[in-house]
Amino acid sequence: MMLLQGDCLEVMKDIEDQSIDLICSDPPYLLDTHGGKGNNENLYRQLHERHLDYISDGFDLDKVFTEFERLCKIVNIVLFCSNKQISSIMSWWEQKGYSVTLLCWHKTNPIPFANGKHLSDLEFIVYVRDKGAFFNNDVEMKLKSKVFVSPTVNHHKRHHDCEKPLKLMKHLISQHSCSNDVVLDCFMGSGTTGMAAKELNRKFIGIEKNKQFFRIAEKRIQNHQWQLSLF
Numbered sequence: 001m002m003l004l005q006g007d008c009l010e011v012m013k014d015i016e017d018q019s020i021d022l023i024c025s026d027p028p029y030l031l032d033t034h035g036g037k038g039n040n041e042n043l044y045r046q047l048h049e050r051h052l053d054y055i056s057d058g059f060d061l062d063k064v065f066t067e068f069e070r071l072c073k074i075v076n077i078v079l080f081c082s083n084k085q086i087s088s089i090m091s092w093w094e095q096k097g098y099s100v101t102l103l104c105w106h107k108t109n110p111i112p113f114a115n116g117k118h119l120s121d122l123e124f125i126v127y128v129r130d131k132g133a134f135f136n137n138d139v140e141m142k143l144k145s146k147v148f149v150s151p152t153v154n155h156h157k158r159h160h161d162c163e164k165p166l167k168l169m170k171h172l173i174s175q176h177s178c179s180n181d182v183v184l185d186c187f188m189g190s191g192t193t194g195m196a197a198k199e200l201n202r203k204f205i206g207i208e209k210n211k212q213f214f215r216i217a218e219k220r221i222q223n224h225q226w227q228l229s230l231f
Contacts, residue, residue: 001204005214006206008186012067020071021181024193027059029082065092076133078172079126086124093128101127109151159190159216169196184212191217195224
């Protein structure tokens, strides 16, 4: 377990070449904040007045992905993204000759905000792999689906605006890595990927730029390890 606080582009420079088995991360999105106001004025105002710059301005694909390619033993990457980022992320890796697949998380309890636009009940995941990357074939067919169905984390229990369900992260890690593999999350947020990795007996490297979220992630992962040790 290695938790590092800082800008991932700087921190990743100190990680050894070809040392990572799986990168599983949720980088900043590019969010579409136009249209759909309709009659939900209170909800619309709440969504647009929140300070979401730290998750809504995107990231430098070329710099980050160049580091990803250097770090992976065999390119094996699971990356959450917004609708606006799908084409740019997929084309970057396709032009490099890698296999790219679009997965999605179907949220059973999306925000009920869909006047003038489609309901935001899907979140997209780009899966990138090179020949020889691990894929768990020893599971029942439904677990190989490109669609994962689950509710979002209850907003009263959420530690981060983009926090993913632990069950979802466990599914992605178990499907794309083996026991004792090294999993990297360079946009760690509140640490759910680290919790899932430790529960599945993976080694974990987490990087988070925001000091507040780094402390939250550190505490959550430590508490989760302690709880696991009781059983």
